[in-house]
Amino acid sequence: MGKVEVRRATDGDEYQMATFMGALSIEAPDTVTRRPPPTPEDQRQFLEGARKAERAFILLALDGDEVVGQLDLWAGGKPETRHAASFGMCVAAGRRNQGIGRQLLQAAMEQALLWDGFRRIELEVASWNGPAIRLYEQLGFSHEGRKVKAVNLRGEPEDTLIMARTW
Numbered sequence: 757m758g759k760v761e762v763r764r765a766t767d768g769d770e771y772q773m774a775t776f777m778g779a780l781s782i783e784a785p786d787t788v789t790r791r792p793p794p795t796p797e798d799q800r801q802f803l804e805g806a807r808k809a810e811r812a813f814i815l816l817a818l819d820g821d822e823v824v825g826q827l828d829l830w831a832g833g834k835p836e837t838r839h840a841a842s843f844g845m846c847v848a849a850g851r852r853n854q855g856i857g858r859q860l861l862q863a864a865m866e867q868a869l870l871w872d873g874f875r876r877i878e879l880e881v882a883s884w885n886g887p888a889i890r891l892y893e894q895l896g897f898s899h900e901g902r903k904v905k906a907v908n909l910r911g912e913p914e915d916t917l918i919m920a921r922t923w
Contacts, residue, residue, distance in 0.1 A: 814827070843879060865877060880903065897920060
């Protein structure tokens, strides 16, 4: 395992992204929605969507050519919501608890703060996902609420927590 580089995803990354997401779907962690893994074409369209959006990006954490983490961040598309964004993030099973999620989220915050008038990053997290919640708290995210029975990741609807960091 080498040094992890975090950078924006670009054209040509769709194959490595699909491989990464396919490995996550095989692992079937409790924090990822159960669905068929995306194909390289699905990932190409995902990249294109982020590129076309006024305020969105996809970050990859790479160990050499291998994707070991991914974060996608999307700001609101309306004038009244463009100051805020939400994100999704995942890290490969064998690479968790090594600071990769922290690197991804810190890079995302740095990039989003370059947007004029940007003031908020928000997320939803499974209420029982202690490691993720601790990371978000350490990076300045505050608890804003709970959505009761909002997600079904383990066979039964469960609560999610709403957290946000504002500037």
